[in-house]
């Protein structure tokens with residue numbers, strides 16, 4: 341009768357996929373309504389739909405697990421049942437599920453609605469500054485350590501500090517849900533996405549490959565910060581004060597390029613000014629990205645995308661400004677919500693989000709259960725991979741954002757690699773430690789009484805940064821980062837920042853812009869796959885798979901490799917790595933930071 345069970349199982353799974361698509365559509369619509377307009381009414385609606393959906397999903401799940409799917413012959417049907425047999429947080433009893441949903445929504449709205457008073461304004465009357473765009477712009481542009489410290493500290497007082505107790509409750513409920521899904525804890529539940537039992541070891545090995553390059557970049561940047569801000573503010577051998585790196589979380593350092601650039605007086609490669617001079621608008625930025633995807637013979641954005649997306653911050657209402665891409669699971673409705681500003685940084689974020697939408701479009705005909713990335717890192721890597729081509733000076737000249745200029749200027753080349761490293765290399769320790777901290781919290785090795793101290797130990801150990809003021813357990817600095825309060829895993833970005841270079845290398849090869857037999861003949865960092873249908877078709881074929889196969893199969897389809905491999909990233913940055921080692925030797929810069937973080941007074 342197993343034969344009959346499999347025949348029945350096939351019908352059952354086909355129906356279940358259709359039902360889950362409708363449930364997801366309903367849930368995503370309610371979540372979109374709330375995230376794009378935070379009101380009590382929309383919060384209630386979102387919560388009710390969530391509760392209702394969870395009930396139905398749990399009922400279906402009880403039927404799903406009754407099938408003897410482990411003994412099915414059809415591998416694909418088995419894979420669909422395997423995925424569907426994990427219920428997720430809906431496994432919680434109704435009251436606890438509601439508590440968990442409420443806790444996450446409350447933390448997210450504290451973050452989204454946080455407003456700060458301007459620096460130097462002691463009257464504290466008009467404290468209307470939001471993270472996007474005002475505060476992010478201060479962190480990017482201010483060169484006053486005091487002003488930077490004000491926004492850095494106040495942001496943490498207005499977000500993380502207010503979420504500390506909510507977070508502890510969130511952790512308890514997440515672990516309960518994980519156990520109800522037969523996972524040891526929520527860390528194991530999150531890691532299940534990568535379908536490999538040595539995933540944590542793998543990412544640690546990848547970090548070990550990259551770390552020497554990061555240490556050289558850190559030493560060089562610290563030297564330049566020391567020149568600008570002096571020994572007192574930036575000790576030559578210490579950790580870097582977190583507020584001086586151009587970003588609220590010190591996760592990317594591109595905004596301090598202007599005074600850390602290796603060779604002054606070269607052609608400007610930060611195209612923000614050109615974008616403003618050429619009257620770029622958010623819409624033009626999105627159209628530019630759409631045009632690149634179409635040049636690869638990939639899908640154009642459908643009409644509905646342009647009608648339903650929110651690409652500029654709407655006035656007169658509260659909303660979650662953190663950029664996001666949405667699949668409504670009906671094969672037609674795909675949206676981006678982004679409070680876009682006209683900067684080079686946001687031009688890359690636009691490509692990042694458009695990469696998510698392109699993935700949705702490519703796998704829209706898969707069964708609902710497969711409408712996700714091969715793993716979550718793949719989903720984060722699509723847009724960034726395209727942006728690696730867009731960001732080249734060669735491409736920026738093609739689209740008129742840079743003036744025509746000779747290509748072969750080795751010093752300009754180092755400048756470009758350095759700018760890219762400020763985003764891609766600087767990011768890696770942050771992308772790694774975010775979930776090292778959370779895995780510890782879920783596993784219980786990081787306890788609530790040490791949340792903040794352990795956070796800063798990791799920030800110090802991996803990033804070599806330290807807080808500008810003393811921190812205590814009254815603070816909860818992880819909660820100042822969207823993904824922590826928003827229940828969004830983060831190792832996906834670390835994975836993305838490694839595999840996007842593997843994707844880039846494979847696509848450049850297909851575009852005839854890279855020769856693995858002679859890697860320096862056409863340097864990987866100068867490759868631009870624009871208008872290459874060979875590259876586009878290969879990328880599209882991999883994206884169409886969704887999560888229908890284990891991710892090594894998708895990786896192999898595009899790159900010929902079955903593993904994550906940092907060699908592509910190291911190949912891309914090789915010229916910069918050599919330059920940094922020489923430069924740091926020339927200046928006598930010490931590599932690394934002192935063994936004990938000096939506690940700020």
Ligand SMILES: C=C(C[SeH])C(=O)N1CCC[C@H]1C(=O)O
Nearest residue numbers: 591662663664665689692833
């Ligand atoms: C742009 C998004 C939405 Se998926 C994002 O959260 N990113 C993109 C890169 C890293 C991470 C962050 O902002 O922290």
Ligand SMILES: [Zn+2]
Nearest residue numbers: 692696719720
């Ligand atoms: Zn993303």
